[in-house]
Amino acid sequence: xxxxxRVAALKQVPIxxxxxxxxxxxxxxxxxxxxxxxxxxxxxxxxxSTEVFFLASGRARVIIYSAEGKAVIFTDMGPGSMxxxxxxxxxxxxxxxxxxxxxxTIASLTASQFESLLLKEPAVAVATLRHVASExxxxxxxxxxxxxxxxxxxxxxxxxRLSADARQENGQALLSPAPSLSDIANRIxxxxxxxxxxxxxxxxxxxxxxxxxxxxxxxxxRLERLVREAKGE
Numbered sequence: 660x661x662x663x664x665r666v667a668a669l670k671q672v673p674i675x676x677x678x679x680x681x682x683x684x685x686x687x688x689x690x691x692x693x694x695x696x697x698x699x700x701x702x703x704x705x706x707x708s709t710e711v712f713f714l715a716s717g718r719a720r721v722i723i724y725s726a727e728g729k730a731v732i733f734t735d736m737g738p739g740s741m742x743x744x745x746x747x748x749x750x751x752x753x754x755x756x757x758x759x760x761x762x763x764t765i766a767s768l769t770a771s772q773f774e775s776l777l778l779k780e781p782a783v784a785v786a787t788l789r790h791v792a793s794e795x796x797x798x799x800x801x802x803x804x805x806x807x808x809x810x811x812x813x814x815x816x817x818x819x820r821l822s823a824d825a826r827q828e829n830g831q832a833l834l835s836p837a838p839s840l841s842d843i844a845n846r847i848x849x850x851x852x853x854x855x856x857x858x859x860x861x862x863x864x865x866x867x868x869x870x871x872x873x874x875x876x877x878x879x880x881r882l883e884r885l886v887r888e889a890k891g892e
Contacts, residue, residue: 660692666680668713669683669687669766671715672741674741674786674787674790677780686776689768690766691767691768692764694762694765695764696759697762699758701756701757701758702756704754704756705752705753707752709747710769710773711770712743712757713741714739714740714741715766716764717759718735718759718760718761719735719736719742719757719758719760720758722758724756731845733846735760744790746770747770748770804816807890808889808890811857813849814843814849814854814857815882816889817846819882822834825876830878830879831876831879832876833873834873834874834876836872837869837872837874838874843858865878
């Protein structure tokens with residue numbers, strides 16, 4: 660990846676988009692750049708490393724494996740995503756692992772370099788605070804869902820989340836590629852069979868449609884109403 664491409668990749672990161680071209684170029688030169696193949700581990704849960712990472716290209720998944728090998732999927736990330744910032748801020752162990760879903764290029768800063776950036780660039784520091792706050796809200800919402808919603812309603816909530824991150828048009832959302840039944844099950848702490856039953860039901864009532872390797876949510880507003888009703892909102 661050439662320097663211009665590296666600068667463009669960093670500019671995609673929301674907290675870095677406030678920087679001038681000159682500062683982005685300097686940051687691109689400071690970062691360590693590394694490629695990861697699909698399926699390769701980037702970070703290990705409870706690892707003691709403290710770098711912060713910026714996903715320049717590809718896709719990565721935030722995940723924890725239990726002692727029995729069960730996967731707990733938190734989220735998938737695309738270009739422009741930042742991860743590892745919690746350990747970079749508090750110097751604690753990693754709160755989750757990260758795997759590369761497809762071939763990815765990733766830039767990283769040491770915790771000291773990241774801290775220096777925040778101190779020198781107040782706008783980046785404020786953007787980082789907002790990013791961390793949004794992550795706390797997202798995780799709080801998931802804890803509420805796990806504590807109060809039935810499995811079928813958690814499936815609806817996860818599909819709604821995936822729809823929000825997907826390309827939308829005319830009230831529809833295209834999930835491309837479609838998440839596997841196992842992936843959805845691992846996201847909501849359930850099993851593949853329960854997901855399969857509910858996905859079939861949602862298809863039968865006209866909310867979902869398979870399109871080759873993709874999944875189309877046909878009425879995102881209706882799906883959102885189902886989730887809100889389940890939460891009593």
